[in-house]
Amino acid sequence: MELPAHAAFIVAAYGATVLVMVGLIAWVIIDYRAQTRVLADLDARGSGRKAS
Amino acid sequence: MIVQERSMALIQLANPSRFLALVGRVLPWLVVASLIAFAAGIVLVLLAPDDYQQGATVKIMFVHVPAAWLASLIWAVMSVAALGTLVWRHPLADVAAKTAAPIGAAFTFLCLFAGSMWGRPMWGTYWVWDARLTSVLVMFLMYLGLIALWNTVEDPSRAGRAAAILTLVGALNLPIIKFSVDWWNTLHQGTSVFRLDGPSIHPAILTPLPVMTIAFTLLFVTLHLGAMRNEILRRRVRTLRLLQAQGA
Amino acid sequence: MMLSATNVACVRGGLPIFRDINFTIGAGQALLVTGPNGSGKTTLLRMIAGLIRPTQGQVAFAGSDPDASVGEDAHYLAHQDALKPSLTVAENLGFWSRFLGQKTSPEAALAAVRLDGLAGLPAAYLSAGQRRRLSLARLLAVDRPIWLLDEPTAALDSAGQVLLAQMMRDHLAGGGMIVAATHGPLGLDGAKELRLGDTQLELDMVAPAPPARSDPGSSPGQALPPQAGSGEGSAALTMSSLAVLFARDIKIALRVGGGALMGVLFFLAVVTLIPFALGPDLALLRRVGPAVLWLGALLASLLALDRLLAVDQDDGSLDLIVTNRAPLELVVGTKALAHWVTTGLPLAVASPLFGVLLNLEPASIGATALTLLAGTPALTFIGLIGAALAVALRRGGILLPVLVLPLTIPVLIFGVSAANAVLGGPVSFGTPFTILCALTLISLVIGPFAAAATLRHTD
Numbered sequence: 200m201e202l203p204a205h206a207a208f209i210v211a212a213y214g215a216t217v218l219v220m221v222g223l224i225a226w227v228i229i230d231y232r233a234q235t236r237v238l239a240d241l242d243a244r245g246s247g248r249k250a251s
Numbered sequence: 252m253i254v255q256e257r258s259m260a261l262i263q264l265a266n267p268s269r270f271l272a273l274v275g276r277v278l279p280w281l282v283v284a285s286l287i288a289f290a291a292g293i294v295l296v297l298l299a300p301d302d303y304q305q306g307a308t309v310k311i312m313f314v315h316v317p318a319a320w321l322a323s324l325i326w327a328v329m330s331v332a333a334l335g336t337l338v339w340r341h342p343l344a345d346v347a348a349k350t351a352a353p354i355g356a357a358f359t360f361l362c363l364f365a366g367s368m369w370g371r372p373m374w375g376t377y378w379v380w381d382a383r384l385t386s387v388l389v390m391f392l393m394y395l396g397l398i399a400l401w402n403t404v405e406d407p408s409r410a411g412r413a414a415a416i417l418t419l420v421g422a423l424n425l426p427i428i429k430f431s432v433d434w435w436n437t438l439h440q441g442t443s444v445f446r447l448d449g450p451s452i453h454p455a456i457l458t459p460l461p462v463m464t465i466a467f468t469l470l471f472v473t474l475h476l477g478a479m480r481n482e483i484l485r486r487r488v489r490t491l492r493l494l495q496a497q498g499a
Numbered sequence: 500m501m502l503s504a505t506n507v508a509c510v511r512g513g514l515p516i517f518r519d520i521n522f523t524i525g526a527g528q529a530l531l532v533t534g535p536n537g538s539g540k541t542t543l544l545r546m547i548a549g550l551i552r553p554t555q556g557q558v559a560f561a562g563s564d565p566d567a568s569v570g571e572d573a574h575y576l577a578h579q580d581a582l583k584p585s586l587t588v589a590e591n592l593g594f595w596s597r598f599l600g601q602k603t604s605p606e607a608a609l610a611a612v613r614l615d616g617l618a619g620l621p622a623a624y625l626s627a628g629q630r631r632r633l634s635l636a637r638l639l640a641v642d643r644p645i646w647l648l649d650e651p652t653a654a655l656d657s658a659g660q661v662l663l664a665q666m667m668r669d670h671l672a673g674g675g676m677i678v679a680a681t682h683g684p685l686g687l688d689g690a691k692e693l694r695l696g697d698t699q700l701e702l703d704m705v706a707p708a709p710p711a712r713s714d715p716g717s718s719p720g721q722a723l724p725p726q727a728g729s730g731e732g733s734a735a736l737t738m739s740s741l742a743v744l745f746a747r748d749i750k751i752a753l754r755v756g757g758g759a760l761m762g763v764l765f766f767l768a769v770v771t772l773i774p775f776a777l778g779p780d781l782a783l784l785r786r787v788g789p790a791v792l793w794l795g796a797l798l799a800s801l802l803a804l805d806r807l808l809a810v811d812q813d814d815g816s817l818d819l820i821v822t823n824r825a826p827l828e829l830v831v832g833t834k835a836l837a838h839w840v841t842t843g844l845p846l847a848v849a850s851p852l853f854g855v856l857l858n859l860e861p862a863s864i865g866a867t868a869l870t871l872l873a874g875t876p877a878l879t880f881i882g883l884i885g886a887a888l889a890v891a892l893r894r895g896g897i898l899l900p901v902l903v904l905p906l907t908i909p910v911l912i913f914g915v916s917a918a919n920a921v922l923g924g925p926v927s928f929g930t931p932f933t934i935l936c937a938l939t940l941i942s943l944v945i946g947p948f949a950a951a952a953t954l955r956h957t958d
Contacts, residue, residue, distance in 0.1 A: 205306065205307070205308045205371075205372035206307070208308060208311070208368040208369070208371055208372050209307055209308060209310060209311055209368070211368050212311040212314055212315070212364070212365040212368040212369065213311075213314060215361060215364045215365065215368075216314045216318075216361060216365070219357050219358070219360070219361045220470065222357070223353075223354060223357055223474050224474065226353075226478075227474055227477040227478050227481060228477075230478070230481040230485075231477065231480065231481050231484070234481055234484035234485050234487075234488060235484065237488050238484060238487060238488055238491075241488065241491045241492070241495070
């Protein structure tokens with residue numbers, strides 16, 4: 200397949216899309232893991248939580 | 252200071268639990284739906300014909316336009332959330348608002364970047380101050396300001412009220428800004444008309460566009476719900492720490 | 500060891516506060532300073548700490564390093580807590596412990612004040628009593644013979660007051676000394692009492708006397724005694740204190756409320772505004788681009804300056820930093836460096852992206868970024884002088900940028916000149932760039948010295 204003209208720009212645009220999407224997904228996943236870890240840690244230390 | 256909120260802490264723990272359960276059930280389906288939509292979209296993008304003037308670069312439109320759509324949609328979502336905070340005092344409203352902002356900023360940036368990549372082969376320059384790109388740039392600035400506001404005030408509910416007001420003021424201002432920028436652009440233009448989608452685009456090229464737009468929107472909903480869950484967990488941590496400090 | 504005051508008098512703002520203050524306390528002894536509000540208790544404590552110079556008389560600590568000031572051997576517990584809300588309990592105490600030269604970790608001190616369970620909690624979450632206890636932990640974490648306590652029982656509950664009383668008794672039993680300003684008894688038996696405010700003073704009763712010590716260039720108006728602290732050991736101590744201060748300032752700037760990237764956001768806003776004013780003519784924007792970038796960076800730098808010293812003054816940290824061993828010039832220089840890393844450097848790094856918005860050519864972008872990298876330190880260090888003035892005058896707001904702006908004009912001129920030179924023209928890049936670098940190097944020296952001198956001439 201012959202490369203379209205200005206292929207670099209198309210690649211850059213779609214590449215940036217992938218990066219942004221991956222970045223956002225990673226942010227959500229990593230934050231989720233961090234928060235659940237801290238919560239487990241606080242629970243283990245018996246923080247006196249009264250509500251379920 | 253934070254001390255006064257300790258009595259409210261227990262109330263804040265109870266409410267969002269049902270929401271968390273809901274997100275846990277719905278999220279996997281949303282992920283699947285997004286993947287299917289993107290798969291379909293990519294296939295259609297690859298199959299779409301080139302524009303006879305712009306060549307294959309017109310296909311940048313399939314990320315640029317959905318990103319622009321999301322930028323506006325997310326501000327609308329934040330505005331509804333802002334009303335939820337100020338008018339109905341819904342407990343999840345400022346969670347929705349806070350988590351939407353970074354996602355909106357990311358897609359706004361993507362819109363600008365893709366627009367820049369599209370503009371370079373078309374006009375030979377990475378950036379032009381055309382009406383649409385400039386309006387999106389201003390919106391990007393406003394997104395960043397909103398995120399700065401969320402990150403400057405430690406207390407989530409105080410930040411939430413301030414951010415809600417700023418969001419609504421921004422929503423009212425965005426049409427005004429768009430109008431002003433259009434006017435400014437035509438005033439200074441002179442001869443050439445800067446329009447990213449070119450003088451005319453054959454409709455056959457446009458078929459991937461709705462699919463990609465749906466795919467991006469599904470992705471946003473998925474990300475937003477996941478981020479909302481994280482934020483609720485984060486506030487739970489904060490509440491537990493307040494209780495912990497109370498005990499010592 | 501003996502802490503003594505001889506014929507100390509104080510006049511502040513033209514008003515006589517007290518005079519004929521004499522006391523001597525030895526190891527294991529305590530002095531309670533009592534008196535009505537406004538009688539000068541806090542002033543006396545600050546005088547002993549070395550933050551204010553007496554109008555008459557002198558305070559001396561016999562038996563210690565003769566080159567050291569009294570403040571270096573004392574803990575000053577003021578009304579403010581000197582705590583950073585975005586740092587955790589452990590981080591706050593750890594910073595002071597390391598900054599003040601203690602090598603052991605402060606965990607034992609935290610446990611002694613019963614805050615060890617909250618070690619990982621950000622200080623913003625603490626109640627007033629808990630904050631006061633954290634300040635007390637500082638006294639336990641770092642060993643100093645003199646304790647200067649300004650109404651130490653304020654905000655403490657009864658358990659806290661029992662803790663404080665025990666701490667004070669232990670300190671005295673170990674040979675330490677305490678001077679405490681208080682309204683009520685502190686549970687210390689056998690403490691001497693100094694009552695202020697019993698006599699009405701008139702201005703002519705207190706006349707400035709010639710300086711008693713042979714300090715070069717000192718005068719009644721000079722606020723702080725010259726910083727001392729000689730010897731090889733103290734050099735290493737100073738470096739580690741500065742390193743700890745640098746790390747803390749960066750940490751605070753990067754956390755919530757720290758404002759690290761706010762300057763870049765403002766920079767972007769300014770760059771966006773210019774085309775709205777000038778029109779989207781790309782050719783015009785390319786010509787003015789370097790100038791626009793420099794103006795944006797300059798304004799962003801100026802606006803961020805109030806973060807440099809004012810916050811530390813407000814929460815009492817500046818007092819503790821100033822009375823410590825490390826020379827004040829190096830301390831403010833370190834703070835300015837940390838400020839540049841979190842404010843000025845990001846501006847230089849972001850400038851290429853904004854240069855694209857202004858349609859600059861790659862050569863222009865590179866030149867502008869390079870000149871900003873070389874010039875933003877000058878902006879910060881010149882701004883340091885303004886920040887010190889604002890602290891001294893207790894004024895903030897727009898006064899600070901107004902004062903500093905004219906001083907930054909040379910930096911602006913040579914920065915823009917160098918950036919523009921890449922596009923051709925009569926001037927080469929090298930000449931203005933070299934001058935720009937020289938200006939930065941000069942500001943790295945003048946800034947801290949002027950700022951330190953300003954801080955010393957205040958009270």
